[in-house]
Amino acid sequence: MPFPALPIRSSLARRLIAATVAAVIPLTAVACGSDSTDDASATRTYDSDFGPVEIPANPEDIQRIVSVDFYTPAALVDLGITPVGVVQSYFDDGADIPEHYRSEVTDSGATSIGEYYELDVEAVSTTDPDLILATDDFLPLDDPLRDKLESIAPIITFKARDGESWRTRSTELADILDREDALEPLVADYNSRRDEIAERYSDVLDNETFAVFVPTADEWGTYADTHFSTPILRDLGAHFREQRDDEINENGFPNWFSYEELGRLDNVDVIFTPVTDRAVLDKVEGNELWKRLPAVRNGLVFEYIPDSPTGSYGWALENLDALDDLLGTVSAAL
Incomplete structure (x- = not known):
């Protein structure tokens, strides 16, 4: 017996309007680990699930973000941020990615950094990132490419095989980038x-x-x-x-x-x-x-x-x- 096909109705774009409007509000300057918010070199320690990472103290100094995994670009777009580098899946037809996210990323001029299993480190470097985001499945902690990528920008790694990872990754990114106001209406x-x-x-x-x-x-x-x-x-x-x-x-x-x-x-x-x-x-x-x-x-x-x-x-x-x-x-x- 054939499997019944299902109509898919998407209201994602409508629901993201509130988040997008909120996200254009300038990032709040926050200093954690520095006495001065004017010091562009100031950093703070972010305690990730896989160890501490030194990142810019002021969220305004995190403008250019590369994602080396399949999921995180969508979480960034929810916050009103378009990554400057993403994996090739976002440019390919047939990937299990909602079209809204694919078009948002590809129309922005983001750079393909190759697939997660064959990352192009040089392509990552050309995007001049302030921060690299990864998950432990797409960039394992023992991956030899990590040292090369860390020489370009700090890497924050999130869990991926946890059934709650999609949720925790979103909330942590909102905290890191001072975009909680953009995320709140989507959560509600x-x-x-x-x-x-x-x-x-x-x-x-x-x-x-x-x-x-x-x-x-x-x-x-x-x-x-x-x-x-x-x-x-x-x-x-x-x-x-x-x-x-x-x-x-x-x-x-x-x-x-x-x-x-x-x-x-x-x-x-x-x-x-x-x-x-x-x-x-x-x-x-x-x-x-x-x-x-x-x-x-x-x-x-x-x-x-x-x-x-x-x-x-x-x-x-x-x-x-x-x-x-x-x-x-x-x-x-x-």
């Missing part, structure tokens, strides 16, 4: 919208178990509730199927299994799956073990939301809209 809008959707579909969220099923040509896996593609679904209160010990690795990524083990999914009521390759899904739908699964027999298999990795509050709002449509489709099918 997200919380209100989340609670509204959670209440509307409380019966579905409370009584059904969910899985995000990811098929490949020869294997399959499921995303856990702490995976970076599921945090907004989890934040709505969805109950995920109980995974066996061998189904998820220490980094929160799925382990992969042959299609002979599809019976593992007999403990899930509703299956979501990203539609990345129709031929693969056609093969799955023809599998006899798949057809026997309760969710399949009950017609409760649906296309998962696009752009499901969440990089910021604005991105999360867009995913809430998509999940509102998806849960409405599930509710109607139950």
Whole structure:
């Protein structure tokens, strides 16, 4: 049976107006670690999750920012800041990035610094950054490129594989850049919208178990509730199927299994799956073990939301809209 396609309605641009207006207010001069806010060389120590980093004491001195990861540019755009350098994914079609963020970055003239797995250090240098932002998955602490990048600008590293990382990264950036006023309306809008959707579909969220099923040509896996593609679904209160010990690795990524083990999914009521390759899904739908699964027999298999990795509050709002449509489709099918 084909997976129902879902209409996606985005109100992200409308919701960001308030944040954008607030963000044009000049940054407040703050000195932490210096007696004078007029000293451009003054620094303060930012205690990141991965150790202290010396950054400019005055947020006004952090004007040019490079992001070497996939998510952080969106968090910057939410704050009214466009990074001067981003990974190539922002210039490529098909990346799981909302179009609003892609166009905001690419239309600004930002520089591509290569992909996270093949960073162009020279391209980073040409942007003359005041600060480099990274996550521990896209630029591991033991990456040999770190020394070269740190010779260009200080690097602040955020967690990425934590189910709350999209939220904490946004709030920490707002603090670092003195842009809390830009973030506050997005936080309030997200919380209100989340609670509204959670209440509307409380019966579905409370009584059904969910899985995000990811098929490949020869294997399959499921995303856990702490995976970076599921945090907004989890934040709505969805109950995920109980995974066996061998189904998820220490980094929160799925382990992969042959299609002979599809019976593992007999403990899930509703299956979501990203539609990345129709031929693969056609093969799955023809599998006899798949057809026997309760969710399949009950017609409760649906296309998962696009752009499901969440990089910021604005991105999360867009995913809430998509999940509102998806849960409405599930509710109607139950």
